[in-house]
Amino acid sequence: MPTVLNVQGLEVWVEGNGPTVVMLHGWPDSPALWDGTVAALCEDHRCVRFALPGYDLKQAPRPVSVDEMCALIAAVVDAVSPDEPVTLLLHDWGCFFGYEFAARHLQRVSRVVGADIGDTNSGAYLKSLKAKEKCMIAGYQLWLATAWKLGPLWPGLAHRMTRFMARQIGCRTPPEQIGWQMNYPYAMQWFGSLGGLRGVARVDRLLGPQLPTLFFFGKRKPFMFHSARWLAQLATSPGCEVKGLDAGHWMMKQKPAEFHGALRAWLARTSPHSGSGNTA
Known part of the structure; x- marks a missing residue:
């Protein structure tokens, strides 16, 4: 059974033992998005998840700004892993907010796994x-x-x-x-x-150059949320890996064996660090 914490009004579920992985979902999902992922990781990782503010329909609407979202994520990270940096596992809007948190609190993040949302705020993406x-x-x-x-x-x-x-x-x-x-x-x-969203960090200058990153993307979509140039850059960066799956946007549900197998393998090959961007 998970341990349930209350952090600034957020119900935070903690399951498993080992290096801490904080999971952020996107629209229009809930922490249940990660049910299969928790089952795949919890034997040797400490899995942390919560509903983004406003996404628990049992609660009152709770829209938050980028600053407020980053502060909430920081409070969760400090509560579940006060002494060690965490791995971020992100999807959809969870990617956007997780990347921004990582840019602002680099010392609190060891690695990043992003699913389907990449360098959407880069010029290369807009041109593509x-x-x-x-x-x-x-x-x-x-x-x-x-x-x-x-x-x-x-x-x-x-x-x-x-x-x-x-x-x-x-x-x-x-x-x-x-x-x-x-x-x-x-x-x-x-x-x-x-x-608004002005002034957020450039993802192409964060993932790879500053943080070991595993990036998943679904191949069966009418458009991508990353540029080919950034994908090539990331694939050749030390400690980073790119994995395209024959799936749509919700690849952890559509191709769970491939997604979780690649995730576990990459986590085993890399090791948490103190924000320096180095891998084992």
Whole structure:
């Protein structure tokens, strides 16, 4: 049974023994995204997970800024591993917030595993997108950002909009677990809500150059969330590895054996460090 901590109102689950791995999910998921991953790692790793603020629909909406999110992650890391840096395991918006936390608290992070979201704030990525791909990205993200804006006034409509889009993009989370409260990162990106996303760290200057990184991406998607140039750069960086899977966005669910096998192998080949970027 997991140990459950309360950190600034977040219910934090801790399971297993060994080096600490902090898992951050994205939209529109929950800590249950990592059920299979915890089962695969908990014999020799200490697995930590929690719902991002606002993503537990049993609680009141809790949108947070980038600064507030990084402070919450820092509080969790300090609570579960006060003396040693942690490995971050990230997916979707969990990647965005986890990368920013790592950039601000490099000494608290030993390694990073990112799933499907890479250098989306780099010039190389923006240049790599075709016009059709840009329209597709803007279309679903603006839809969700608008649903978040409508939520306080028309929650029923906002829920239906959010669940509709989740179905459209192939999300496997049960509809009753998806709500408009989860959409605030899209409103941050497109409307500048909660201070927006300006000034965040460049991922291509963080992962690889400063931190050992394993990056997974799904090959079966209408567009990618990384540039080919960054992927090649990462693949040749010491201590780093790139793994493309024949899957969509939720590869840990769609290809669990391949995902968890590659994850375990990479964790075994690298060792936690004190933020210097070195590997064993």
